[in-house]
Amino acid sequence: QEHIKHPINMKVCSTGEPIPCPVPGLASEVLEMRVKEGSKIRNLLGFAMSRIQGDGHTPPTSQVLFSGTGRAVTKTITCAEIMKRKVQGLHQVSKLQYRTVTEVWESQESSPVQMTVHRTLPSICILLSKEPLDPQEPGYQPPAEINALSEESKWPDGPQGAGKRKSDLFMYFI
Amino acid sequence: MAEPRSPVSASVPHKLMVLPTPEGSTLEMDPLEYTLRKRLPRKLPKRRNDVYVNMKTDLKAQLARCQKLLDAHREICIHGLGLAINRAINIALQLQTSSQGGALQLAANTSTVELIDDLEPDDLDEAGEPLTRTRNNSAIHIRVFHPNA
Numbered sequence: 109q110e111h112i113k114h115p116i117n118m119k120v121c122s123t124g125e126p127i128p129c130p131v132p133g134l135a136s137e138v139l140e141m142r143v144k145e146g147s148k149i150r151n152l153l154g155f156a157m158s159r160i161q162g163d164g165h166t167p168p169t170s171q172v173l174f175s176g177t178g179r180a181v182t183k184t185i186t187c188a189e190i191m192k193r194k195v196q197g198l199h200q201v202s203k204l205q206y207r208t209v210t211e212v213w214e215s216q217e218s219s220p221v222q223m224t225v226h227r228t229l230p231s232i233c234i235l236l237s238k239e240p241l242d243p244q245e246p247g248y249q250p251p252a253e254i255n256a257l258s259e260e261s262k263w264p265d266g267p268q269g270a271g272k273r274k275s276d277l278f279m280y281f282i
Numbered sequence: 283m284a285e286p287r288s289p290v291s292a293s294v295p296h297k298l299m300v301l302p303t304p305e306g307s308t309l310e311m312d313p314l315e316y317t318l319r320k321r322l323p324r325k326l327p328k329r330r331n332d333v334y335v336n337m338k339t340d341l342k343a344q345l346a347r348c349q350k351l352l353d354a355h356r357e358i359c360i361h362g363l364g365l366a367i368n369r370a371i372n373i374a375l376q377l378q379t380s381s382q383g384g385a386l387q388l389a390a391n392t393s394t395v396e397l398i399d400d401l402e403p404d405d406l407d408e409a410g411e412p413l414t415r416t417r418n419n420s421a422i423h424i425r426v427f428h429p430n431a
Contacts, residue, residue, distance in 0.1 A: 182367050186421040189394045202390040204371050204424070206379075229370040234392065246389035246425075 163179035177231035200249040207231040316401040331355040357427035
């Protein structure tokens with residue numbers, strides 16, 4: 109946005125070209141979660157968790173695909189990481205690609221000036237699956253071992269976090 | 283363990299602070315003055331072809347370094363944490379684009395890294411105890427390689 113000077117200073121919309129996600133092995137009933145810059149993680153995960161665990165009305169889905177572009181990439185990874193922690197035994201495939209996004213910027217003054225910008229942004233697609241995926245696929249990650257990142261190890265000294273941490277808690281990231 | 287250091291030093295206001303945590307609950311802090319010190323993240327064992335991307339070094343310099351290592355080793359691993367995830371992906375994709383005929387392949391893995399903050403009381407007379415707080419941040423590890431190498 110650096111080159112866009114006043115008075116064209118309001119982003120009206122940004123649309124990406126509809127590209128198929130390059131992850132193979134997609135089930136037909138995959139739940140697709142498009143993560144945006146302003147999406148709230150609790151909203152995304154609240155919905156995705158109810159669908160993958162099943163809420164009693166609909167049968168649980170077996171695959172969730174998180175995708176995000178540009179500044180939403182970090183949030184996309186965080187969503188997938190939290191879901192892997194909450195649902196054990198998920199297989200994962202991650203794919204990176206460039207995505208062309210068209211942004212329309214408009215003047216905030218009375219004169220209607222519009223400007224269209226094409227930007228190429230990095231994007232990520234993360235497929236989480238209860239069913240096994242091809243381990244030879246680039247970007248495949250098997251389900252985590254018995255996950256040390258359980259609820260009790262997150263706050264080892266209680267919510268106040270006071271005192272010294274035990275050294276063995278550092279071990280599980282190696 | 284990484285030594286404590288203070289890339290960011292912030293003074294916590296003199297009132298009860300409620301901090302949001304990643305899980306949505308809140309953490310209450312004592313009404314004392316604290317200095318927040320972020321410790322360095324834990325480093326994975328570093329091989330010669332590992333690159334840890336940061337946001338301080340110029341992007342062009344990091345891209346050139348990756349290209350040089352890739353030419354020497356045929357395979358490199360680019361790591362990015364938090365805000366640097368975008369830059370790590372950018373570097374990997376640019377390497378792939380600039381390779382002859384797109385001959386490079388990318389394999390991305392994600393992980394969670396636990397980070398530790400130290401809260402040091404500013405006023406030692408107030409008998410406040412040093413606190414530590416842990417939080418999680420996302421990370422990416424991208425293997426960039428020639429498929430038939």
